[in-house]
Amino acid sequence: MRVPALDEVLTAAECLATGRAIAAMQEDTGALPWFPGGQTDPWDHVESAMALSVTGRFAEAEGAYEWSRRTQREDGSWPIRTELGVVTDANTDSNFCAYVAVGVWHHFLITGDHRFLQRMWPTVRGAIELVLAFQADSGEFYWAAEHPLPPQSAPHTGMLRSALITGNASIHQSLGCAVEVAEELGRPQETWLTAQRRLGHALRSHPELFAPKSEYSMDWYYPVLGGAVRGRRGQELIAERWHDFVVTDLGIRCVDHRPWVTGAETCELALALDALGDTADAAALLADMQHLRDPDGAYWTGLVFADGKRWPVEKSCWTSAAVVLAADAISRTTPANGIFRDAESDEVRVGYCCSA
Template sequence: MPRPDSGQPSVPGVLTAEQVAAAARSIASQQEPSGAIPWFAPIGGVPGHVDAWNHVEAAMALSVAGLTEPSRRAYEWLLTAQRPDGSWPAKWVLGEVTEPGGESNHAAYVAVGVWHELLVSGDEGFAERMWPTVRRAIEFALGLQSARGEIIWIRRPDGSPSDHALLTGCSSIYQSLRCAVALAERLGDPQPDWELSADQLGHVVAAHPEAFADKSRYSMDWYYPMLGGPVRGPAAHRRVAEHWDAFVVPGLGCRCVSDQPWVTGAETCELVLALDAVGDTARALELFESIQHLRHADGSYWTGYQFANDRHFPGDRSTYTAAAVILAADALSGTTPGATIFKEVGGRVLGPSEPADPVACGCAPATLPSPVPTGS
C-alpha cells in the first residue's frame, strides 16, 4: 500500500526535496537482494555489515521518502531473519552471521519502525502482519530487564546475559516500548505490563546513572535520553547546556567522541532530532545546516569528517547516515505523519515517567510487615 501523498520532506534553504530523494535512492541502491540494508556497499573488497537497528532506521527513511517497495522488502527481511527467541543476530556480513549475540535495543527497535510505517502509510494490514514479530522482539528485550528497571544490552550466544546495561540503548528501548504499547492498543491486543516496564525503564534512565556502564565520552550517551524521551523539559535543557561545548563543533556538527577531532553525520542528525523534540528548534536547524558538508554529489552522505586532518573519516558513505538526515528533515519540516515519532506516540507526549516500583530502584524504602499483635 503506498503512503498518502504528502510530498518529499525539505528544509528550505538547507535541503531540497530532490536532495532528500537522492539520499533515499542512495540507501535503496545498497539494499541486498534479501532485503537487508548494510551499513555501506563493499569498499575495496570489504563489505559493510547489517544490524537490525540501523536496518530499521534505513527502512523508516525509505518510507519517508516514498520508496515503499524497498522499505517493505526491508521489513519482510526482518520477518525471515528473526530467531525463535525474538532476537536478531548482532551482525551479518553478506548474509552470514558474524556476531550471533542478540542485542536488546536491536530487537526492540522494530516496534518503532512498524509504528512509524503505520503512521506514514496508514496500512493496518502491514501492522497486523508484523505484530507477532514485534511482540516476540519486545518480550526478548524485556527478558533482559533487571528488577531496578535497566535492560541488559546483550544476550550472549550461550543464552547468558551480559553484566551491564547501556544508557543509549535503554533510552532507545524506552521509545520502542512506547511504540509497542501504542501498536498493541491499536491492534486490539493491549499489553499493560509493557507500559509498566517502560515506566520503570524511563525513570531509571532519567534518575539512576549508576545503573549504566560509563560511556560518557560518547555523544550518544549525552543526547539519547532526550531523543528517546525519558528526559524532557528543564532537565533536558540543563543536559544540553552542560555538554554542548564538549560535543558540538561550531559550523561542523557533533563529535562522536568528546576527545576525538571528528564529527559524524548520524550523531549530528540524531542530536537535531533530540533538540527538535525538546523544543530547541533554532539550534536544531543550525546543526542540520552545518552537517550538509558531508553530502556527496550523488545524494549519499559521508559518515564523518576528521577536522584535524581535513579528511572524511571513516572513509565510507553509510546508509544509516543518509537515513538520519532524512528523518531529521522530516521532523523539521513536519512533512509526513511519522514526523512526530520522536515527540509523541499514540497521542501521548514522550517524557519522564514515574517508577512502577519505587522500591526496586531505591527511591522508596521497603515497607516492613506490620508486627502481628500478641494476645493479652
C-alpha cells in the first residue's frame, strides 16, 4: 500500500519509521499508552491505532481495537485511565468513549474489511448508546460521570454537568462515523443522526452552553476539526485567533499565554485547515513542527520556546499519531485520508449552501 509523504516535509520512509515507533510503544495486551509504561486512555489509544492503519500495520491496529473490544465495560464505557493494565481512574469520559467509532470507520475505509466491521459493531453500538445518555435537552453532551452510571430512570445523575467545546466537537465527528458504520452494515440509526444534528446546532448557535476554555487552542479549532463549523464561518473562526496561538516556524501554542508549542495540537490545526481547503497552510504547519521529530521516528510532545527545552520530556504515542494522520490527509494517500474533511455533516453543507 502507499504511505503518506510530503515533499520537503516527510518522506514515506520517515512516515513508516513513525509507524514503527508507535508500534514499539504498544503493550502486549494491544493497549497504546501515552509512552512506554505510561497511562492509556481510550481516545488517544484509538488515535494511535489509526496511525498504525495508515502505515500499513494492520495486525497491530487490529490488536489495539481488540483491546478496546475486550476491555469495554458492560455499560459501553471504558475507564478514563489505565496504567499497565491497572485501572487508575474508573470514571467515564463521554468523548473518550465515543471516539472508537472514528477509529473503526477509519480502519474499515483503509482495509475494506467487513469482518472487522462486524466484529467491532457491538463495541461501537454499546459505546454510542452509552454516550447518548450524556446528551442534555439543549443538545450538548456532559463531559464525564462517576462509574458506574445510575440507571436510565435517573438521567444525568452522577454526571459532571459541564459541557466542553473540544470534547463535544469530537463527539460530533464520532457520531457521524458511527452513523456511517451502521449504514454500511445495513443497520441505520436515526437517533444517532438526530443527536449529531442537535449537537451541531448547539456548537454553532449556543456558545453559552459550553464551559469557557478559551485559553486552550483546542477550543479554538476543534469545532472546525469535528465538522460542526465549516465554510466561511470556519475560516473566520480560525482567523480570529490565529495570532494568539500560531508561533512562526514552530507550530501552535497549547495555551495562549504560555511559551509552549505542542506537536499534536499543531497537527490537528493542520487537519482543520485542510478540511477548510487551506491545504498549503496545513502543510506549512506540519513542516513547522518537525523540530519535534526524534531520530527513531517518534515525536516529542512539545517545546518551551522561551528556553528551548522539550516539555514534557516524553515522546508521546499520540503526538506521533497526529503527524501521520495529518500527513495522510494533506497528501491524499490512503482511502481514509478524508475522514476529518468528511466530518462535515449534511445540515452544515445545506446551511452554508443556502446562506451563500
